[in-house]
Amino acid sequence: MIDSSLKKYCLIFLMLNLCGYIFYCFRKIYASPRGLAISQPKIAAAGLDLLLALSYILKMNRDLKTIDGFGEEWEKFDQSALDSKEHHLLFEKYFSIFPWHLLPQDAVGFDLGCGSGRWAQLVAPRVKKLYCIDPAEKALKVAKKSLSHHKNVEFCLASVDDFPLSPNSMNFGYSLGVLHHIPDTLEGLKSCVEKLKPGAPFLVYLYYALDNRPWWFRLLFKTSNLLRLLFSHLPQAFKGPLCQAIALFIYFPLARTAYRAEKIGLNVHHFPLTFYRDKSFYVMQTDALDRFGTRLEKRFTRQQIQILLEQAGLEKITFKESEPFWCAVGFKKAIFI
Numbered sequence: 001m002i003d004s005s006l007k008k009y010c011l012i013f014l015m016l017n018l019c020g021y022i023f024y025c026f027r028k029i030y031a032s033p034r035g036l037a038i039s040q041p042k043i044a045a046a047g048l049d050l051l052l053a054l055s056y057i058l059k060m061n062r063d064l065k066t067i068d069g070f071g072e073e074w075e076k077f078d079q080s081a082l083d084s085k086e087h088h089l090l091f092e093k094y095f096s097i098f099p100w101h102l103l104p105q106d107a108v109g110f111d112l113g114c115g116s117g118r119w120a121q122l123v124a125p126r127v128k129k130l131y132c133i134d135p136a137e138k139a140l141k142v143a144k145k146s147l148s149h150h151k152n153v154e155f156c157l158a159s160v161d162d163f164p165l166s167p168n169s170m171n172f173g174y175s176l177g178v179l180h181h182i183p184d185t186l187e188g189l190k191s192c193v194e195k196l197k198p199g200a201p202f203l204v205y206l207y208y209a210l211d212n213r214p215w216w217f218r219l220l221f222k223t224s225n226l227l228r229l230l231f232s233h234l235p236q237a238f239k240g241p242l243c244q245a246i247a248l249f250i251y252f253p254l255a256r257t258a259y260r261a262e263k264i265g266l267n268v269h270h271f272p273l274t275f276y277r278d279k280s281f282y283v284m285q286t287d288a289l290d291r292f293g294t295r296l297e298k299r300f301t302r303q304q305i306q307i308l309l310e311q312a313g314l315e316k317i318t319f320k321e322s323e324p325f326w327c328a329v330g331f332k333k334a335i336f337i
């Protein structure tokens with residue numbers, strides 16, 4: 001396994017080093033009659049360390065608390081109880097626009113933010129090699145277990161800002177439900193696109209801004225978002241049960257009502273949580289925790305996603321016209337400057 005935690009240790013080392021230098025400088029300044037003059041080289045070295053540490057911190061495109069939360073989520077819902085038929089149906093909902101037929105026989109690609117590895121399980125048999133990348137140690141542990149019989153999968157404990165694949169080396173990539181949980185989505189997309197060979201496809205799913213919904217739907221969402229802001233900041237011991245209560249008392253009844261309404265011929269397109277009408281309670285439990293337990297979440301309109309993907313260096317972008325919104329695929333421009 002490629003482990004990027006080395007960088008974390010370097011950062012800690014730099015910080016300790018810096019503290020040591022600051023302590024040293026203060027001692028010199030106050031102990032020496034010549035004061036600052038004698039300490040200048042050490043001060044300069046400390047300044048350099050500070051700059052290095054700061055530039056590393058500023059470059060980090062990750063939210064550590066959000067990542068921790070996901071580790072807990074995948075540990076609790078490792079997807080082992082997901083019914084195989086439902087697993088395949090869900091997979092198709094995201095991957096139906098993916099151009100499998102354009103991949104070479106010996107395709108090598110990556111799953112950025114693989115979580116439990118639920119999509120990788122169905123991608124791995126179709127490709128030569130798949131890199132599963134996630135910065136949450138607990139999530140990667142779950143992914144390793146669920147993918148243990150796939151010998152063509154390599155795991156990588158890393159974030160989108162430092163995953164160690166060479167530029168222009170991948171035949172494909174995908175990142176589902178990840179890049180709206182990081183501080184800078186455009187930078188995250190750019191990091192992914194950088195790893196692709198020119199012309200290679202990249203599939204992405206980013207939360208939608210409910211741009212294709214009526215005003216009252218958006219109002220409902222804004223109200224429910226207050227709960228997310230509250231719940232996601234609670235300790236896991238409270239967050240987990242509260243999100244499960246939401247799955248039981250909100251997701252389940254609404255989803256099953258939408259199911260029945262559809263059965264009697266009503267249009268349920270704008271019915272809240274209609275996506276879950278034919279999903280199991282397990283999927284609702286997973287998604288309720290994902291939706292209400294996550295601190296950092298961003299939403300984008302279809303137009304914003306189009307622009308982001310173009311700015312990241314993709315072209316020939318296609319959107320999936322049905323839920324989950326918005327799922328899109330694009331190809332790395334042959335010449336991207």
Ligand SMILES: C[S@@+](CC[C@H](N)C(=O)[O-])C[C@H]1O[C@@H](n2cnc3c(N)ncnc32)[C@H](O)[C@@H]1O
Binds near residue numbers: 063112160161178
């Ligand atoms: C909603 S989950 C989606 C998991 C998986 N893609 C799926 O659809 O089942 C988001 C995942 O993104 C990962 N993640 C969060 N921040 C990340 C970052 N900076 N770089 C890469 N992955 C990140 C989390 O650890 C988590 O496993």
